[in-house]
Amino acid sequence: MRYVALVALLTGGVVSHEPAPSLGLARLESADVVFTFRVADGYHVQANPAAAEFLVPTSLRLRTACGVKAGPPVYPAPLSFRLEGADQDLAVWNGRFQVAVPLRVGRFAPRGECLLHGTLAYQACDLQRCLAPTSLEVVLPIRIR
Amino acid sequence: MRYRSMLLFLASLVLAAAVAPAAAEELPAGLYAEWIGKEAPAFRLTSVDGKKVALSDYRGKLVVIHFGASWCPFCNAEAPHLESLWKTYRERGVQVLVVDVGEPRETVRKWAVASGVTFPVLLDGDGKAARAWAPDGAQPDLPRDRVVIASNAIVDRKGKLVFFTLLDSARFDARLVSLTARLDDLLKDAGQGPSISGRP
Numbered sequence: 001m002r003y004v005a006l007v008a009l010l011t012g013g014v015v016s017h018e019p020a021p022s023l024g025l026a027r028l029e030s031a032d033v034v035f036t037f038r039v040a041d042g043y044h045v046q047a048n049p050a051a052a053e054f055l056v057p058t059s060l061r062l063r064t065a066c067g068v069k070a071g072p073p074v075y076p077a078p079l080s081f082r083l084e085g086a087d088q089d090l091a092v093w094n095g096r097f098q099v100a101v102p103l104r105v106g107r108f109a110p111r112g113e114c115l116l117h118g119t120l121a122y123q124a125c126d127l128q129r130c131l132a133p134t135s136l137e138v139v140l141p142i143r144i145r
Numbered sequence: 146m147r148y149r150s151m152l153l154f155l156a157s158l159v160l161a162a163a164v165a166p167a168a169a170e171e172l173p174a175g176l177y178a179e180w181i182g183k184e185a186p187a188f189r190l191t192s193v194d195g196k197k198v199a200l201s202d203y204r205g206k207l208v209v210i211h212f213g214a215s216w217c218p219f220c221n222a223e224a225p226h227l228e229s230l231w232k233t234y235r236e237r238g239v240q241v242l243v244v245d246v247g248e249p250r251e252t253v254r255k256w257a258v259a260s261g262v263t264f265p266v267l268l269d270g271d272g273k274a275a276r277a278w279a280p281d282g283a284q285p286d287l288p289r290d291r292v293v294i295a296s297n298a299i300v301d302r303k304g305k306l307v308f309f310t311l312l313d314s315a316r317f318d319a320r321l322v323s324l325t326a327r328l329d330d331l332l333k334d335a336g337q338g339p340s341i342s343g344r345p
Contacts, residue, residue, distance in 0.1 A: 046218070054215040054256050085319035086222035123216050127315045129284055130217045130294055132247070 014040045014124040015058075015136050022113075022141040025068070030104045032074075033140060035060060037097055037120065044092040045122040047078030051091040055123070056133045060099045062118035067109025068142060070116070071102035109144050116140040173323030175296070175313030177280055182307075185300040188274035190244065190267040193254045198242070198267055200300065207331055208300040209241045209324065212275055212293040214248055215256035219295040219312060222319040224260045230321055230328075231264045237332060238302075242267060246275040246290055283311060297324050299331070307331060 017037045025031055039045055048057040062070035076098060078091035103116075118140070123133040185208075189199040200208065211227055213220030224243075231241040241264040245253045250268055257266045269275050272290025279292035292311070299308035308327045310318075318324070 052218075052221055053259060054221060055218055056216045083219060083222045083314065083319055084317040085226075085322070086317070087225065087319075090218050125218060125314065127313070129287060129291070129312055130214075130219060131287075132214070132291060133216050 013136055014043050014131060014134075015045060015120065015122055016040075017120070017136065017138055022143055024143045024145060025103070025105045026145045027105050027109055027111075028107055030102065032100045032102050034098050034100045035120075035138060035140075037099070037136075039094050039097070039124065042126045043124045044079075044081060044090075044094040044126075045124045047091040047093050048073075048075040049091070051078075051088060055090075056121065058093065058120065058122040060101065060118060060120045060138070062101055062103075062116055062138075062140070065116050066114035066142070066144060067106035068114065068116055068144070069104050069106065070118070071104070074100040074102075103142075105144060111144050114142045114144060116142055173308070173310050173327070174316035174318050175310040176323075177283065177296075177309045177311050180280060180306050180309045182305055185298065185304055185306045186274070186277040188244070188267075188269070188277065190269055190274060192265045192267050193245075193250060193257055196265070198265055201304065203240045203300075204304060205238075205302050207239045207302060207328065208298075209239060209328070210298045210300065211241075211243045212246055212269075212278065212296050213243055214246050214294055215252055216248075217294055219314060219317060219319070221260070222317075223295075223297075223321065224262055226319060226321045228260075228262050228264070230325060231262075234328065234332075235264075238335075239328065239332075240264070244269050244274055246294060247272050280311075297321070299324065299327055301331065 015037050017035060023033060045058045046055045048059055050057040060073045079093060080089040081092045082089045118138045120136040120138055121133065124131045185200060187200055189197060192198050209230065211223060227241055243266045245266055246269045253266060253268060275290040275293050279289045284292050295312040297310050298306060301307045308324060
């Protein structure tokens, strides 16, 4: 079962997300949660994997809490972006992109409400500048049955 | 008389149309013309291999400076071309420097090794040099030490700026075509002629 986390603008950030509606899961249940992010107009972020070793790939990490474990995120296919005169394409995302994360609720997870916290790390550029690597906090409310 | 004026006016229009696009194309992308001719802001930094390096150490040379960071895609795209430029021009009184902004030594050292650059890579860990090079009013919403990331400069033999571009990724010049052309002009002015091996 896939749940879609919707998106909202976060003041001041180049990348924004909207907190997901509360997700209900039973003990031992697995589900994929889909986080939707939006890159501000005119900007792009490095995809995952990034095109070169030292570029900062956009990566989502959810921290284990309340007996809920997150698996490796599944990232979307990148767009190719060629810098004028560069020898190779960059792999980027712009506009709206989604990252799916598999979750599994443990056998002894406490019943009730829980907040799963995570971080989206990214590095963005627009047509005039490249911003330093930064991150966005994400929160996923879960109700464990 | 009126007929002659009309002809002159039409001729000037034709001339302007012919010259204007060429003139616009000659301007390097992101050129920060207000600083051309000014004294280049001084710096004294440590290189990744631990040497103290001041801009003034290179007085009498043409100094090509690139401000960058390992995470910057534009800087990474330029790196092989900076190295190529360094190899082509180093024997002709040209020094290439990269000033890495805001990163720890080990990160920069790894980047320098992986990128295969052989010119000095200087550490501006606290961004002080980068702030001094950020023109007032340029990209005012950015932290001042980030304004010059991916910019290029040429400092002449007397320490004056003769070329200075901020990032313009819409007309990004990874191959350093404009900078190399300016370098060739400066070497020609000094009687050293254009690059024998061609522009990198």
